[in-house]
Amino acid sequence: MLNNSQIVRFFKNQTIFLTGGTGLIGKLLVEKLLRTSFDLNKIYILMRTKHGKSPQQRFDDFFDSPCFEKINENFKSKVSFISGDCLKPGLGVKSEDVDILKKETTCIFHIAANLNFRQTIKEASYNVSSTKEMITLAKEMENLKIFAYVSTAYSNCLKSHIREEIYPPPIKAQAFLDLVNSCNEDELEKTLLPYVTKWPNNYAFSKCLSEDLIKNSLTEIPAAIIRPSVVTNTINDPVPGWINNYHGFVGVAAAGYVGGMQNLYGKKEKKVYLVPANFVCNCILAAAWETANSKSVKVFNCVGKSLSLERLINGLNSLYWKFPSMKCLWYPHIVIIQNKFWYDVKAYWTLMLAYCIDFIFFCFKNPVGATKTRKRIVEQVNVLSYFITHEWKFDEDRFINLWKKMGDEDKKIFPFHDSATDWDKFFTICVLGVRLYLFKDPISTLSKAKAKFKILFALHYTIVAMFYYFLFTVFKFLIKQRLNSPCRQELLVWGVLLALRRWVASSYKDEVSRPWIYAAAFLPWANEHCDQ
Template sequence: SDRIKMSQVEKQRSTIEQFFSGGRVFLTGATGFMGKLTLEKLLRSCEGLEKIYVLVRVKKQKDVEDRLEELFQSVVFDRLKMEQPDFKEKVVLIPGDCVQPDLGLNLEDKAMLMEKVNCIFHFAATVRFDQKIRTAAYINVRATRDLLRMANRMFNLKSFVYMSTAYSYCVQRDIGEEFYKPPITGENLLKLVDSCSDDFLDKITPTLLGDWPNTYAFSKAIAEDVVLNESGGLPLAIVRPSIVIPTAKEPIEGFIDNYYGLTGLLLASAVGLIHVWYAKSDALSDIVPADYAINNAIAAAWSVGVEEPENNVAMGDCRKPPIFNYVSTRENPLTPREIMRYGETHFAKYPMKNMLCFYFLTLTSNYYLYITLKLLFHYIPAYIVDFVARLIGKKPFLVDGYSKIGKFMSATEYFSINQWKFSNDNTQALYRSMSESDKKKFCFDMGTIDWNAFFDIYARGVRVYLAKDPMETLPEAKRWLRKLQVMYHIVICTFWIGLLWTGYSLVKFVF
């Protein structure tokens, strides 16, 4: 009975927190969306951590200290400031740049990291779909290779987590938690970009990409192959989140600071710019909250770092690092039609004071209908608005705005019109292996998400953190919404009356 009681006590304790106690973590990409959330979560939930070394790129006229201070101004750290006012003492800045060889580290910092670090989170990446192939190769491929070579010489390394994407091998329609053949090896890609001019690389990029839709997915696929070939038996895991959306719970609800993917579409719809979505209504959209994805990555670090083999879900061929597909479609599927319905319910509930039109979104998977609706809902109104702007001496802006939005929409169409089937057995096994305490503290069970409730959080988060429109302006925004609706109906009535009058005049003229 004592043994049973002891096992129950062990089950309640946070073994993940214990794993990081006294630890020294090296984090890349800390100024990015996922990086800053990881930094905050580790500091707040793993109080026993000794140090977190943060790679920070030095920008012109801003030294490293200024950049980190700027990072800590984010609302992400407000809760941490209240709970642990001295948290900054644990953060050590390491100047570097992932565009440079060896992450731009100087020899002294490199030697210090190799001696002291026992856990690495490599999150630094360029996530731009239209990034130049040279930059994508240097940041996403070479920096990963160089860091792995450093890791192989680290004296005390317990775990290494590489952040990839569930769409790295989007050319596969069934994506398992396994490695696939890359489009080109990392070494060959780096030789190519090192030996060719920018103009030549621009010309051959479409041929080089082949079936890959963009340089981001292409370079991430190659980086995974680099991980496989350079890991050399390291305690390493690859985590592959799907499309990351705002936080569900931690450290604050609805936090988001970028326009990528679904978030950009919903924001553009909320301000009245986008009214047509090119997507299959009944396909599955794979989206995951950012805080859940971070918890999955932290749990993966623990999993590959624990000594007990039974706790490590790195099953199968021990020479290959485990891969964790972090996806929602297995436990909590969602379709574009449902997203559109939730958007109508919740984004319309929180209108924005600077919106150009009220929220409405039409869904179609017919390309020709999509082009027609874009012309009707986007470009014709834009030309009319810009024409009126010129008449009253204002600068036209809407047509140019739609051209920029069009590039963004074109980049994301591949992911909204195609569908993938993901497996996530390793991820599910990882969650089952966690203690009850860890499941609460580092929850990443997608089955616990109520999408209807989440989209309410999503809408408020996009309004407050992306549109920078505080909730205090909501009454003003609702008054503006009512005016827009009245103006819309006046315009529609005028249009139909004009159309009928024109038709009547033509008939009268002919007969």
């Protein structure tokens, strides 16, 4: 079957230069190439020193990931590392390595990027400058056939309808880089404020600039820009559920899994676009094959399938019950809160609770960390809130045409367009993937985890009951002096609590005022039936 694959034949004798090779998509790309394209020449991966490990040390550990378990040891020799750093001029690559890359490289896959949504403008500028350095290097490669760049579907998120085209940025990439190089951090923030103020984060802004840079600089080299939406675990290949980071949806799923995220601010009806990581990998390889035959820049919106936020969270909650983890810190259950004020109130309350937990741990000389974890989760929700309170329409004409152009063999080897996604199966794979690959919690602990889950469930609702009883007692005490009838006191207090509960459960902002109408209508009835 591999011999009949057009994509496999395209990568025969090719030499790949890859940035971001140690990330989720990068590792899947290396794995897929080694497993399907036996006749490729070489894969060079740009690696930098990180967390105290040298490029050599990181490369020695590269194949330890579970995603490489299907790879024959003999094919691993086709992969080498190039010492460098995307944060440095010239990518920090030695001159002798530059000469090798210029002479041998035929395909570039530029995936490396800082994915932190809270990064400063200065930090985000490296996403743009590294792209510029890659373009400069690409222009000097004699045998280069394709320049593939991984962007994001939200690179132009200020538009509600996103087509497969490159939109003009608010400021040209070169002008942006000139400002970064000539201004200090404070001056840079003030100067660029008019350009970035509407963007939800600097990461998306930097991707918009990078796309424009590719469009204007790569006029003679075929270039493919792949825009994935929210990338999740692998759905089946090479390992079901594999994941190695906490970005996006995976971070929400993981935080909810351990009980660290009880509340999520968002709109229930808003659509969330999810795409499995292996689908993104396959789309990149297919787009490189198809675009190499043209002399233009092509954009592919690889956004996967959409479902409502409510459907997504309900799916996760059902699986938290079915496959609880021993890593649970509290009862795992996520509630969507659509009122921002009430979400802020509950976020403050849970933060105070985290302080109390840390204080108790400190008194018993145990490690503390609940407050730090809670703050990190709140920050994660805040940066994601823009994407779960807004909705987009994505054009996928070129993406779909790419799929149609592929032969039957290629569709089996490199699937990326699945119109019949089984969401229940998908959620199960994602949750189990988080459990196995992020929490390192094997299925063998499931029975003990279920017992722990029952205890946390009982403890959670005991505290909730105590909280509402506390509110009941406070309201009753406050009105005791003005209402002498015990019956009237009870009815009024429960009426106020009912109104408060109805407000909490409000689905839309225009319903917020309704509970007080209910309470106002309830009080005359109480007075009439409780007269002494």
